[in-house]
Amino acid sequence: MGKVYGILGWINFYSFTENKEKIFSYLPWFILKNKAWEIIQLKNWKKHNNRFIIQINNIIDRSIANKWTNTEIFINKNQLPQLKQDEYYWDDIIKCKVFNVTKKYLGTVINLINNKHNDILLLQNECEKKNIKKIMIPFVIGKIIQKIDIKNKIIIVKWN
Structure with missing residues (x-):
């Protein structure tokens, strides 16, 4: 409020x-x-x-x-309404670990950003204690987002 x-x-x-x-x-x-x-x-x-x-x-x-x-x-x-298959609430996506298709850890989803064209995943990678890095990845299912496993909190992306 x-x-x-x-x-x-x-x-x-x-x-x-x-x-x-x-x-x-x-x-x-x-x-x-x-x-x-x-x-x-x-x-x-x-x-x-x-x-x-x-x-x-x-x-x-x-x-x-x-x-x-x-x-x-x-x-x-x-x-909240029951979602169709391959639909997600933002709350389900936040805290998912994100890996690329070669199994490299990219970060954890800390937020989503909405823009006119598509949502964007905002990741934070804390692997290197000195350099906390934030990464933005377009939330485009099929092209970039390859798999979402809400149960295990894992997202696989086609991203370097």
Whole structure:
């Protein structure tokens, strides 16, 4: 959740789902507060420019809403739709070890980046303690991405 919006307790909200409005069908939401999971009761939401503004139950003014800024929300993974074969959630890809077709270790996926053309794997290679190296590999299944084994957290790529 972002900054407070207005004086009535609304908060700017950014969705990272592919279809931005889909986040509102994945209720309930959770936050981690004082090392315990807490459910957020959403009262209302509106589309506002290229983002959303939300109202949370019992947050009626700006000062209370300010305590919720810069808070990440979480959902239960079981709420997400079942994927087709060869489709993956980013969360499943992160922490996979990446090897090229000659079995050379390239790094571990630390993030994915979305651009207009395709997603990009961001790897970090920590083999050499002195030189932590980051590598970007286009996530193009078939051409570059040869095999994804989510169970064993391994990705094989055609990459040097």
